[in-house]
Amino acid sequence: MDWNNLLSKAASIPNFLPDKLVDWLVSLAxxxxxxxxxxxxxxxxxxxxxxxxxxxxxxxxxxxxxxxxSVKRWLLExxxxxxxADELLDRQQTQLKxxxxxxxxxxxxxSRKRKRSWSLHSLGxxxxxxxxxxxxxxxxxxxIKERFQEIAEARKNLRLEARDGRRRGRTGESSPPSQSVASxxxxxxxxREDKEAEIVNALTSDHGILVPVVPIYGAPxxxxxxxxxxxxxxxxxxxxFDLRIWVGLSKGFDVRRVTKExxxxxxxxxxxxxxxxxxxxxxxxxxxRGRKFLLVLDNLWAENFQFWETLRLxxxxxxxxxxxxxxxxxxxxxxGMPTLHLIHLKGLNVDDCSNLLLDQAFPNGCSSQHPxxxxxxxxxxxxxxxxxxxxxxxxxxxxxxxxEVRWEDMLNEVYEFDRDELVRLWMAEDLIxxxxxxxxxxxxxxxxxxxxxxxxxxxVSGSQGQKQKYRMPSLIHDLARLVSKPESLVVEHDVSxxxxxxxxxxSLLHQNNQGTVAFDKxxxxxxxxxxxxYGESRVPVKHVPANLFRKLTCLQVLDLSFTEIxxxxxxxxxxxxxxYLGLYGTEIQRLPESVCxxxxxxxLELGECYRLRELPKGTSYMxxxxxxxxxxxxxxxxxxxxxxxxxxGKLTSLRTLSRFIVSSEDGCKVGELEDLNLRGDxxxxxxxxxxxxxxAQEANLSRKRIDNLKLQWSDAVNPTAQQGGSDCExxxxxxxxxxxxxxxxxxxxxxxxxxxxxxxxxxxxxxTLRLSCCKNCEQLPLIGQLPRLRNLWIKGMHGxxxxxxxxxxxxxxxxxxxxxxxxxxxxxxxxxEIPRLPELSILPMLEKLExxxxxxxxxxxxxxxxxxxxxxxxx
Numbered sequence: 008m009d010w011n012n013l014l015s016k017a018a019s020i021p022n023f024l025p026d027k028l029v030d031w032l033v034s035l036a037x038x039x040x041x042x043x044x045x046x047x048x049x050x051x052x053x054x055x056x057x058x059x060x061x062x063x064x065x066x067x068x069x070x071x072x073x074x075x076x077s078v079k080r081w082l083l084e085x086x087x088x089x090x091x092a093d094e095l096l097d098r099q100q101t102q103l104k105x106x107x108x109x110x111x112x113x114x115x116x117x118s119r120k121r122k123r124s125w126s127l128h129s130l131g132x133x134x135x136x137x138x139x140x141x142x143x144x145x146x147x148x149x150x151i152k153e154r155f156q157e158i159a160e161a162r163k164n165l166r167l168e169a170r171d172g173r174r175r176g177r178t179g180e181s182s183p184p185s186q187s188v189a190s191x192x193x194x195x196x197x198x199r200e201d202k203e204a205e206i207v208n209a210l211t212s213d214h215g216i217l218v219p220v221v222p223i224y225g226a227p228x229x230x231x232x233x234x235x236x237x238x239x240x241x242x243x244x245x246x247x248f249d250l251r252i253w254v255g256l257s258k259g260f261d262v263r264r265v266t267k268e269x270x271x272x273x274x275x276x277x278x279x280x281x282x283x284x285x286x287x288x289x290x291x292x293x294x295x296r297g298r299k300f301l302l303v304l305d306n307l308w309a310e311n312f313q314f315w316e317t318l319r320l321x322x323x324x325x326x327x328x329x330x331x332x333x334x335x336x337x338x339x340x341x342x343g344m345p346t347l348h349l350i351h352l353k354g355l356n357v358d359d360c361s362n363l364l365l366d367q368a369f370p371n372g373c374s375s376q377h378p379x380x381x382x383x384x385x386x387x388x389x390x391x392x393x394x395x396x397x398x399x400x401x402x403x404x405x406x407x408x409x410x411e412v413r414w415e416d417m418l419n420e421v422y423e424f425d426r427d428e429l430v431r432l433w434m435a436e437d438l439i440x441x442x443x444x445x446x447x448x449x450x451x452x453x454x455x456x457x458x459x460x461x462x463x464x465x466x467v468s469g470s471q472g473q474k475q476k477y478r479m480p481s482l483i484h485d486l487a488r489l490v491s492k493p494e495s496l497v498v499e500h501d502v503s504x505x506x507x508x509x510x511x512x513x514s515l516l517h518q519n520n521q522g523t524v525a526f527d528k529x530x531x532x533x534x535x536x537x538x539x540x541y542g543e544s545r546v547p548v549k550h551v552p553a554n555l556f557r558k559l560t561c562l563q564v565l566d567l568s569f570t571e572i573x574x575x576x577x578x579x580x581x582x583x584x585x586x587y588l589g590l591y592g593t594e595i596q597r598l599p600e601s602v603c604x605x606x607x608x609x610x611l612e613l614g615e616c617y618r619l620r621e622l623p624k625g626t627s628y629m630x631x632x633x634x635x636x637x638x639x640x641x642x643x644x645x646x647x648x649x650x651x652x653x654x655x656g657k658l659t660s661l662r663t664l665s666r667f668i669v670s671s672e673d674g675c676k677v678g679e680l681e682d683l684n685l686r687g688d689x690x691x692x693x694x695x696x697x698x699x700x701x702x703a704q705e706a707n708l709s710r711k712r713i714d715n716l717k718l719q720w721s722d723a724v725n726p727t728a729q730q731g732g733s734d735c736e737x738x739x740x741x742x743x744x745x746x747x748x749x750x751x752x753x754x755x756x757x758x759x760x761x762x763x764x765x766x767x768x769x770x771x772x773x774x775t776l777r778l779s780c781c782k783n784c785e786q787l788p789l790i791g792q793l794p795r796l797r798n799l800w801i802k803g804m805h806g807x808x809x810x811x812x813x814x815x816x817x818x819x820x821x822x823x824x825x826x827x828x829x830x831x832x833x834x835x836x837x838x839x840e841i842p843r844l845p846e847l848s849i850l851p852m853l854e855k856l857e858x859x860x861x862x863x864x865x866x867x868x869x870x871x872x873x874x875x876x877x878x879x880x881x882x
Contacts, residue, residue, distance in 0.1 A: 049148045050099060056155060057092040060085055081158065083493070083509055088155050090511065090534065093437075094561050095147055097584055101606055196233055197395075198359040202350060203237045209348035210238070210301065210330050211247045218322045220331045220344040225352035227461045228396030231334035232305050234352060238332065239303055249326065250300040256307055262317045266291055269302065284317075291321040299326035304333045307340050315344055354393010361385045363395055367402025383414045390418075392467050400463045401480065423468045423476040426456055427687070431610045431634055435564045435586035436537065449633075449662060449686075498528050507531045517542035524548045530558045536584075537564040546570040549594075553578040560584075568592055568612065580604035587612075591636065594618050603628045612636040614665065617645050627654035638665035638688060641717055641752060646692070651675040656682055663687050669696040678705035690717040691742070695757075699734045703741030712747050720755040722780065736760060750775040757781075761788045768792040779803055791815025797852075802826050809833070820852050825859040832865060855879065 064086055209221055223231045232255075238244060239253060252272045254265065266287040270279045273294045281287050302322065322329065330347065333340070355363075361384045368384075369377075391397040405414060430452035433439050439452045459465050460477070468478040479487070488495065493509050499516040510532045517524050517540065524546065529538065538559060540546060546569070553576035556562075562582050566589035573594045579585075580601025588605070589612045596618050602611075603625035611629075613619055614636040626632075635658070639646055650670045656679035665688050669677050677697050689711075697703050708716075718739065736758040743764045744751070749772050751765070758781075765776075766788035773793050778784075780803035787807075790796065791814045799816075801807075802825040809832050824830065853873075858864060858880040870876060 049145060049152075050096070053092055053148055053151065054096060056152075057089055057096065060089040060092070060155075064089065083506075084158050086494075087509060087534075088151060088158060090536070090561075091151050091154070094584060095144070095151065097607070099144060101583055105606060196237060197362050198355045199230065199234050199237060202234055202352065203241065206234070206238045206332070206348070206350060207241050207243055210332065211243055213328055214347055216345055216347060218319060218325065218329055218331060218345070219347035220333060221348050221350070222333050222335060222340070222344070222346060223350045223352055224335045224338060224340070226392075226394070226467065227336060228394045228463060229352050229354060230395045231352055233395065234350075235303055235305055235332060235334050239301070244301065247299075248301040248329075249298045250295070252300060252302045253305070254303065255305045260308070262314050263287060265304070265318060266321075270294055288317070288321045292324040295322065295325040295329070297324075297326050298329075300329045302329075302331045304331065307333045307335045354391070355395055355398075356393070357385050357388055360388035360391055360393060360395065360398040363398040364388055364402040364405070367399050368405040368408065377409055379411055380409070380414055383411065383418075387414070387417045390466075390468075394466065396463055397466050397480070404480075417480075423478050425474060426453070426477060428612075429477075430456060432537075432564060432587060434609060434633075437563075447662075496532070498525075508534055511535060512537040514539045514541060517546045517548070519544060526552050526555050529555065533558055534561050535559050536561055537566075538562060539564075539566040539589075540570060542570075549573050551575060551579075556581055563587065565589065573618075575599055575602070577601045583607065586610065591615060596620055598623050600625055605629060606631060608632055610634040610636070614638040615640065618647055620647055621650065622648075622652045624652055626652040627657040630658065631660055632658050633660050634663040635661060636663060636665055639690075641690065651679075655679050659683065661685065664689060666690045666692070669693045671696040676705075677703060680706040680708070680711075682707075683711070685711045685713060687713070688715040689713050690719060692717075692719040692721070694718060694720045694738060694742075695735070697738045700737035700741035703738045706742060708742050708744045710745065712745050714748070715750040715752075716744050716748055717752040717754065718742060718756070719752075720757060722755045736762070740764070746770050747772050749773060750777075752777040752779065753781060754779040755781070757783055759783045759785070763788065766790040766792055768794060771795060774798065776800070777802075782806060786811050789815075794818065797821065799823070800825075805829060816850055816853075818852055819850060821855045821857075822853060823857040823859075824861050824864070825857075827861045828863065830861050830864045833867070 064082065206221060206223070223234055225231055239251060245251065250273065252269055254268045254272055256265065263284045266284070267279045267281070270281075270287065270291055271277060279287075279290075281290060322331070354360075361381070364384050364387065365381065368380075387401060388398050391401070401417065405417070408414065427449075430439075430449055433452050433455065434448050439448045439455065441448070441451065444451060456465070460467075463480070464483055465477045465479055468476045488497075491512070493506060495512040496510050497514045497516055499518070511534060513529065513532055513535055515524070515526070515529060515538070519542070524540070529535070540548070548570055549572060551567070551572065556576065556578040560581060561584055563584050564587040565579075565582065565585060566587070568589045568591035571594050572590065573596055575595070575598060577599045578601075579588075579599065580603075582605065584607060585605050586607055587610045588602070588608060589610075591612045592615045595613070595616050597620055600623045602608075603623050606629070608629050609631060611632060611634070615638065617639065619637075637648070646666075648666070648668060651668050651674075653675055655664075655675060659682055661683050662685065664680075664683065664685055667675075667677070667680060667689065669675070669691065670693070674696075677691065677694075680691075691706070720735070735756065739753070739756060739758065740762040743762070746767075746769045748770055751773060753761075753765075754777075756778075761778075761781075761784060764770075770793055772795060774795050775798040776790060776793070776796060777800040778787075779800075782803060782805045784804055785806040785808070787801075787810055789812070790799070791812070793815075795818050796816065797818050797820045799819060799821070800823040801810075802823075804827055806829065807827055808829050810830075853876055855877045856870070856879070858878070860881065866878075870878065
């Protein structure tokens, strides 16, 4: 519509209309024209206003203590406006991106145009003309501006200033942990006497190695620094070395900074003003030349070989028997260093942890007056996983508390979570900020998590399979719920909120004694951004009412995991802001095609959905999808899905694709994986549908940093090397993964020989290898060359009589042999002689040997003399 033409025609309105009415109509037209044509400027202004609001809120939340209730309420109202602006701008940005994609499709021409599944109706814009859509958007912006002006006036009435509120110390993800010092209080240290003596003996002995390193490594909070302090201040160590140097490091250091800190430590803290690295290294040589020193590098994070090589050169000038003691969180740090003695520090026992907790809770030593609390403390610390830091933190939280109920509350069952899952939830809520970093959101979020773990906001809980689980201490959880009021709510019984428009995060608790799930309780919380349904056990709900998603249109996170839901209504496609859809462990059978309208969706979690038959045909339209979770238990092999949707390779933002099913003929080919930059777990099944090595190479697995890979042929195929036109030996050769692989599982492989890459020693990180039902293979590749192989599991290789040249296996801890009726011996032997002691030395780390249905296998008699070896064999 031409608005200038419309205004000119207003002059031709019949003269019989009253002048005032004409003036009003012209004024209205001009107002509407200004409203619609000025939309872009208003959007820019709104974006700037939102940024200013977020800056103010950040200052209030991170740097100030707000005690006045009226000020707290004002901030909540301000945050409400910020959320409204976020939602409107997100909707507008989505509209622009979809319009751009549709325009690109039209310009591509009829031959390349794809039919889009996105719907403007799902954007809340309906099918109205563009002018009406712009007018509606402009009116919404005007309402937000009006609300903001009201709040700004309230600020004047409250006489609020930017500096109001007491400032607090600055903390954050970017703030490095404080540096450690060598001093400590010996009376407050429990346990570790044996480890201390072990390290002191190593440090004060002559080993003939130039500047050897003694690493202490273990989980965060396990007591590495405390043990290093015990050693550093030991009288024998103090007398043995001419010079002792303690340098506490924080993340982000470099070799220049470390060298300068060493020099300053030698000079009793005198500041070193040398800036050149070369000059610093020469100065350090002068400081240590001929002096027998002990250098402690606490909390060493450097994982590159060059750091140590540069720092080690000036240290070589020190006196004979100089040594370096480091504390680190993992083995990667000290790889490549000339190590003298390794200390893998594990948790304290229950009694020692209990004593630490009680000392913190009752520093005056009056815990003996409360024997019941001493018993409860032992049950509490069992959840600390032996961590002294966790025990101390819990003790601080229970400082001078004598109420047994408060102590028992610490034992309440807590929710376990997965690190990657939590990071994806943070991403969905836009809580992760890049701040100029080139790292992915997942990497930055991982740093957030590690920092919170280091500070004991989280703690290690246990593991499920190969996945480490975490939890939040109950009192920290209570604190989190307290500070998140009134924005978060657990909807249970008759709990409600006086200001439902402020609630952004809600969980609906379904108890076992309840009948139907009370979804209607959520309808009043229309501004919810996160909703999670959970129960005391699996929630018995089959369907979700369609009205729920029509009411909660602002949702960014929807988690219905571990329920009995079988289907979702089409209205789920109306959730245009949705970034995370969790259906893990549900009974879902298929998803509505409207799910493909969710343009902003980043995570679609369908792990362990064993009744899921297929994905929506339009899955390839979800171009912002980063994580498609389709994991099932690799042990059971249960799998109801038979194919993948076509063009899934268009999802170039994908980082996780747990499962991929190769189709035959015109279906989804393995080449769809070529441009996907995948991480984590990947199971590729129905590999009999891959034609040859060239076809397999199109998957480009060698460029994907997969941690756990399963290559699976169907068990129903005729086990021959040339099956259905497929060259399986060529196929598996073309599926060589990246060398960072940690776990490899090959199942139902019909070939006669494994590819050479299976035993290639370049796979430095491979710890677990499983070969299952490869019935035509009669020999193993040279897997003993794999330097870090710890678990070897072989099943159903019926043609194998011997495991071949059993050389290497320096790290093998567990060996499982199952369903191998023709296996006669572990090793190839000459002259029918069973190998004796020299051959057994190739399995120095073996702890457990499991044997099932291997009737003809004869073990060497020397195995009986291995007292450290557990042999579990069926009768």
